[in-house]
Amino acid sequence: MKETVAVLGGGHGAHAMAVDLTSRGFSVNLFEMPEFSDGMREVFETRTIHSSGMINGSFRLNKVTSDIGEAIDGVRYILVVTPAFAHDAYTRLLRGRVTGDQVIVVYPGAFAGLLFRTAFGDRDCPVVAEVNNLPYDTRLEAPCRVVIHGFNPVNIAFLPAEKGAGLIDDMRAIHPYEKVYSDVLEAGLSIVNPGVHAGPCLLSVTAIENSAKRPFFLYEHGVTPGSCRINIQVDNERKEIGRRLGYRLTPIEDFTGLDEGYTWQELYMSIHGNISLTPIAGPHTVSSRYFTEDAPYGLVPWSIIGKAIGVATPVIDSIINIYNVVNERDWWAEGRTRDDLGLDGLSPEEIRSYVRTGKRG
Incomplete structure (x- = not known):
């Protein structure tokens, strides 16, 4: 069993990522905001997502929760997989809860590294990585059911950029990031x-x-x-x-x-x-x-x-x-x-x- 990661979000991208990582041996904690959790009631009850397309099968998650502390406790990588309009809410939710040895990875980034650092402050902000695209062409067909049509090549950047060299080799177990951008500004300008x-x-x-x-x-x-x-x-x-x-x-x-x-x-x-x-x-x-x-x-x-x-x-x-x-x-x-x-x-x-x-x- 590989390490536990937190996947934050309840949309098609988050479902696909939870399926993908679980299928490859990761233990996944899936989080959705309490105000949106009713739409995921079946996932909360069964902790199982059914996938078709490029990944077929039923995949049981480690946790499905609307308690952010429970979702991120003890995990190193916190994967924020949401539309960009939700990033503000996640900066407020995670501020003061994330430790310096954790890494926040945002899919897709949309200059989220800069946003998180502004909200957290230079001293308290952990490393934030942002990815230029979702790794999947995917859609939710019904509660608990996701179809993954294909995989997208994705690239990554780090803030601070100088921290990336010490992280990227381990992080390629999560995704085979094809390119490491020089910094998050280049990544934001490269959103697909x-x-x-x-x-x-x-x-x-x-x-x-x-x-x-x-x-x-x-x-x-x-x-x-x-x-x-x-x-x-x-x-x-x-x-x-x-x-x-x-x-x-x-x-x-x-x-x-x-x-x-x-x-x-x-x-x-x-x-x-x-x-x-x-x-x-x-x-x-x-x-x-x-x-x-x-x-x-x-x-x-x-x-x-x-x-x-x-x-x-x-x-x-x-x-x-x-x-x-x-x-x-x-x-x-x-x-x-x-x-x-x-x-x-x-x-x-x-x-x-x-x-x-x-x-x-």
């Missing part, structure tokens, strides 16, 4: 989903809103030549931000296996018809995380960082502004900001020093 979803979602709003009448599958119906052209522009803008900060960003290439300088035709062929992606239904509403996570926690911080270092992001900004209208929300105000991430008043050089050492000034 906003760069993949932006064009197809933007051009499919009416189809998504009519999906009760006509089934909608984003990767089958939404990935079109036009949406791929938009995605390339989004990717180019965030790559320019990376270049100004000294990073060579290749998130879409890492996800698709394409070479740098890929064309919209190549992007289209790599996603449209992909056997792991096309069976995934939805989104079925513009309130989906494809909008409400990708915009405020991906596109918005990319734009803010770009403005801070003098890189224009006209296509990214246009998508955010249209989403503001579609969602009747102000994602500029609700998303990640320099204040949220503790970057206010820091120069680009000071930001790079901070993510390397975990110390300001």
Whole structure:
């Protein structure tokens, strides 16, 4: 039996991760917030998740609990597997409860390393690692039942970055992280989903809103030549931000296996018809995380960082502004900001020093 890990979250990603790790011999403590635990009553009662697809079987967990102390007691790795909008709540929940020898790993990160450190403070914050994507293409089919359509390659970063070398070898037992980013800023700029979803979602709003009448599958119906052209522009803008900060960003290439300088035709062929992606239904509403996570926690911080270092992001900004209208929300105000991430008043050089050492000034 391998070591015990805590998986925090009750969605499809957390269920898939609990199944995957249990299938490989880990002892898993699954945690869900008390206010959402009614939707997982069967999992709480049976401690068992049934999986189909890439992993088949029924897997019994070590614990299923809504007591955070019980979930993380005695574990070294605390895996936060939630949409980015839940990160604030988890920083408050974990603050003062996590010890210095524990490691928080966030899937997907969305600049969560900086967020946790701002909330915890430099002195009390443990090492926080963030991953650029969920390791699974997965959906919950029913309570206790998850289907795993495929596996995604994932990369990781650490805050402080200088702590990563001493952790990564042990952590590859959890996932075979393909790349260790230089720091969490590079990881946040390398989040996959906003760069993949932006064009197809933007051009499919009416189809998504009519999906009760006509089934909608984003990767089958939404990935079109036009949406791929938009995605390339989004990717180019965030790559320019990376270049100004000294990073060579290749998130879409890492996800698709394409070479740098890929064309919209190549992007289209790599996603449209992909056997792991096309069976995934939805989104079925513009309130989906494809909008409400990708915009405020991906596109918005990319734009803010770009403005801070003098890189224009006209296509990214246009998508955010249209989403503001579609969602009747102000994602500029609700998303990640320099204040949220503790970057206010820091120069680009000071930001790079901070993510390397975990110390300001």
